[in-house]
Each structure stands twice: as structure tokens, then as C-alpha cells.
Amino acid sequence: MWPKAASTTSKTLTGKAALVGGSSFGIGATMARELSRRGAHVIINYPFPAKKGRAEEVLCSLLGVARSIIVEADFSTLTGPQLLAAAAAAEFRKIDILVNNTGIGAFSPLDTPDDADRGTLLLTRACLKYLSQEGSRIINICSSTSRDPISHTTIYAGSKGMIERFTRCWARKLPHKYWCTVNSIASGPVAVGQMLSWPQEFLESLRANFDRAPFAPKSSWRNGVYLPVTDGSTIC
Structure with missing residues (x-):
């Protein structure tokens, strides 16, 4: 069960509207809950009718008092991102706040391509005209796999590497016109339901990578990070 928010939680996002792509489960759902806990209105996205129930469960689990909604939008189509942004x-x-969290599964053999990851580009393009000019934020969810890939991640690692490059390009160009910042988060493996359903051989290769890393709990998980604070004047 999601822990109850402490009474001292800072409502730093009160009045903000946060759109989280792919937020009906996994990392996206967790981000939706945290944004709500901090006071934001949250737009929860699910791809098609069969997944509506999961989105409703996430909506009911939000602890914030701000009004939030669920919206059906399939990012494998050209119209889905536009419908979500407009809603x-x-x-x-x-x-x-725009969180680009959609994408194909990490276990993605080369001979089974998926077009879902283009949703990051299309959703961002659709949202630009609606961005608040009072310090809006674009956050792209990438993956450590793009820099440390393992077997059967050709498409996933490549697509996440592409989103890294999107972030670098957008961080130079978009702030001047849309008064936003653009950043990315590259997460390591997260044991959500989808990941646990992947083939055992693939999970074992993930475990081998994980076991090589120094153990670090909570905030110490940010280990070996290079974080330039340069207002985007240097894109590293």
C-alpha cells in the first residue's frame, strides 16, 4: 500500500497541472502519486479501453486533494498524443509539467519492433502550445540501458538513446520560446509487474548487472552521477 503522506509534506506543486504519459502502472503511476502528494493536478494516461481499470485504480490511490483526471490516449497512433494534450x-x-514516460518494453528483440516510443516526440510537440509560461517543466524518462545495454535491448536502448538526444536538443531551443526547462532521468531496472513478466534468461542478465553495482539505498542510489548546473549553456 502506498504510504500516507506526512502532515509536514510540502505542497510545492499546488495549482500545477502535471501530465504523466504511461501512468496507469509502474514508474508512471508512482510519479503520478508523488506529484499528487505534492499538490499537483495530475493527468493520468492509459492507452486503450482494456487498461482503463488500472488507470482508475491509480486515480483512486492519489493522496493529494487537487482534482485529477484519467485520459485514454494510444501513443502508437498519430492522434493519441494530440488528444491527450488537448484533454x-x-x-x-x-x-x-510534462513527464514523457511512455515507451516499448525493455525486452524488445530486434525482430519485434514497436512504434510506441515515438510518443515522446509527438506528445511534446502537442503540449508545447499549452505549456505554462510560469516556469514549466519537461522531463523525459530515459534508461541506463542506453549506455549499458544487454542482450535483446537493441530497440529499447536505441530508442532511449534517441530520447537523450531529444533532451539535449530541446534544452537548447525550447526554453527561449516556451519558458520551460527540459531534463531527462535515466533509471536502472525497476521491479514492476511488466518487468517481472519478461523471460527468465533476460531477468537473470539484469540481475548479473545489478549485482556488479555497489549497493545504495534510497537517495544514495544516485551513484556516479555527473550533474552539470549551467542553465543549459553547456550540454554535456
Whole structure:
């Protein structure tokens, strides 16, 4: 069960509207809960009718008091991202935070391509005209796999590497026009339901990588990070 928010939790995002792509399960659902806990209105996305129940469960699990909604939008289509952005703007009149969290599964053999990851580009493009000019944020969810790939991650690692490059390009160009910042988060393996359903051989290779790393709990998980604070004047 998601832990109850402490009474001292800072409502730093009160009044903000946060759109989280792919937020009906896994990492996206966790981010939706945290954004709500900090006071934001959250737009929860699910891809098609069969997944609506999961999105409703996430909506019911939000601990914040701000109004939040669920929206069906399939990112493997050209129209899905546009529908999601328009629905968010219609409900909250703006988008303060965009979290690009959609993508193909990490276990993605070369001969089974998936077009879902283009949703990052299409959703960002659709949201630009709705971004708040009071310090909006774009956060792209990448993966450590793009720099340390293992077997059967050709498509996933490549697509996440592409999103890294999106972030670098957008961080130079978008702030001047849309008053936003653009950053990415590259996470390691996260034991959510989808990951645990992958083939055992693949999970064992992930475990081997994990076992080589120094153990680090909570915030210490950020280990070996190079974080330039340069306002984007240098893109490293």
C-alpha cells in the first residue's frame, strides 16, 4: 500500500497541472502519486479501453486533494498524443509539467519492433502550445540501458538513446520560446509487474548487472552521477 503522506509534506506543486504519459502502472503511476502528494493536478494516461481499470485504480490511490483526471490516449497512433494534450488543456487550461514516460518494453528483440516510443516526440510537440509560461517543466524518462545495454535491448536502448538526444536538443531551443526547462532521468531496472513478466534468461542478465553495482539505498542510489548546473549553456 502506498504510504500516507506526512502532515509536514510540502505542497510545492499546488495549482500545477502535471501530465504523466504511461501512468496507469509502474514508474508512471508512482510519479503520478508523488506529484499528487505534492499538490499537483495530475493527468493520468492509459492507452486503450482494456487498461482503463488500472488507470482508475491509480486515480483512486492519489493522496493529494487537487482534482485529477484519467485520459485514454494510444501513443502508437498519430492522434493519441494530440488528444491527450488537448484533454489536459481543456480541463486545467495549461500544462505545467510534462513527464514523457511512455515507451516499448525493455525486452524488445530486434525482430519485434514497436512504434510506441515515438510518443515522446509527438506528445511534446502537442503540449508545447499549452505549456505554462510560469516556469514549466519537461522531463523525459530515459534508461541506463542506453549506455549499458544487454542482450535483446537493441530497440529499447536505441530508442532511449534517441530520447537523450531529444533532451539535449530541446534544452537548447525550447526554453527561449516556451519558458520551460527540459531534463531527462535515466533509471536502472525497476521491479514492476511488466518487468517481472519478461523471460527468465533476460531477468537473470539484469540481475548479473545489478549485482556488479555497489549497493545504495534510497537517495544514495544516485551513484556516479555527473550533474552539470549551467542553465543549459553547456550540454554535456
